Amino acid sequence: MTYPTENDLAVLKKLGLPMPTATPKTQKDEE
Amino acid sequence: MAIYLDNLVGLKIATIDLSAYVTAITLTQTVDQVETTKMGSTAHEYSAGLESSTLTVDFLNDWAASKVQATLQAAYGTSVTALIVPVRAASATPISTTNPLYTVSILVNNLTPVGTGGPADYATSSMTFTCTSTVAYATSGTFN
Numbered sequence: 001m002t003y004p005t006e007n008d009l010a011v012l013k014k015l016g017l018p019m020p021t022a023t024p025k026t027q028k029d030e031e
Numbered sequence: 032m033a034i035y036l037d038n039l040v041g042l043k044i045a046t047i048d049l050s051a052y053v054t055a056i057t058l059t060q061t062v063d064q065v066e067t068t069k070m071g072s073t074a075h076e077y078s079a080g081l082e083s084s085t086l087t088v089d090f091l092n093d094w095a096a097s098k099v100q101a102t103l104q105a106a107y108g109t110s111v112t113a114l115i116v117p118v119r120a121a122s123a124t125p126i127s128t129t130n131p132l133y134t135v136s137i138l139v140n141n142l143t144p145v146g147t148g149g150p151a152d153y154a155t156s157s158m159t160f161t162c163t164s165t166v167a168y169a170t171s172g173t174f175n
Contacts, residue, residue, distance in 0.1 A: 001134060001167055004046050007109045011045035014105040015097050020046065 041119025041174050042088065044102055044137070045111040048175060050119055052099045054155065055089040058115055058133055060166050084162040086113055086137050092146045092154040099156070106139040110163045113137045116174040124174035132174060136164035 004012075004020060012019060041050045063080030093099045115133040116124055126132040137160035146154035 001112075001136070001164060003112050003114075003134065005110075005112055005136070007106070007111045008045040010109070011047070011102065011105040011111060015047075015101060017047075017097060 035118060039118045039120075041114070041116040041124060043112075043114040043174075045106050047097060047102050049090070049099055049102065052091045052093055053088055054091060055087075055157075056115065057087040058084065058135070058166070059087070060084045082162070082165045084135065084166050085159055086115070086135065086162060087157070087159040089155060089157045092144075092156055100144055103139060103142055103158075104144065107142055108140065110136045110138045113160070114174065119174060122175060126169055126172045126174060128170045132169040132172060134167040134169065135162045137161065138163045 009019060040053060040056050041048070042053050042056060043049065061083050063083055064077040065080040067076045067078050068074075069076070090099045094101065113135055115135075116126065116130060118124070118130050124130070139160060141158055141160075143156045143158060146156045148154045
């Protein structure tokens with residue numbers, strides 16, 4: 001499944017958090 | 032991996048790591064059993080139907096930015112992705128056959144933001160989310 005989804009990104013936007021810069025992924029180290 | 036203490040489960044909701052606030056978590060994978068009993072059957076017969084899983088999480092409440100309640104409130108009314116790993120390492124948790132990653136879409140359609148607990152307790156919230164996708168099971172990659 002695509003990750004993160006549009007809804008996941010919408011949550012980040014509401015919280016004012018930075019958007020992931022990588023292309024859609026399933027299990028990626030985000031640190 | 033042998034038997035282990037259940038004190039390191041990792042949980043991300045909408046990419047946000049909420050593991051530090053989880054006191055209990057249960058992912059229940061279920062597939063409907065659809066009856067296919069017919070004339071001539073001598074016992075009930077069933078086949079697998081649609082997947083209908085649930086994710087139950089007990090949280091310690093935290094109203095700080097990007098923590099439990101802010102995240103869930105931002106996700107309220109939508110389906111977002113939940114990632115669950117049995118044993119979360121401090122950094123770069125490797126996913127393997129002995130520490131698989133479960134990925135599922137959950138519908139955040141119920142919240143208990145005020146939480147429960149008495150004057151002597153930490154405020155907690157217990158919620159059960161309906162899964163709106165099949166549960167993906169991965170044995171490679173990393174969690175964080």
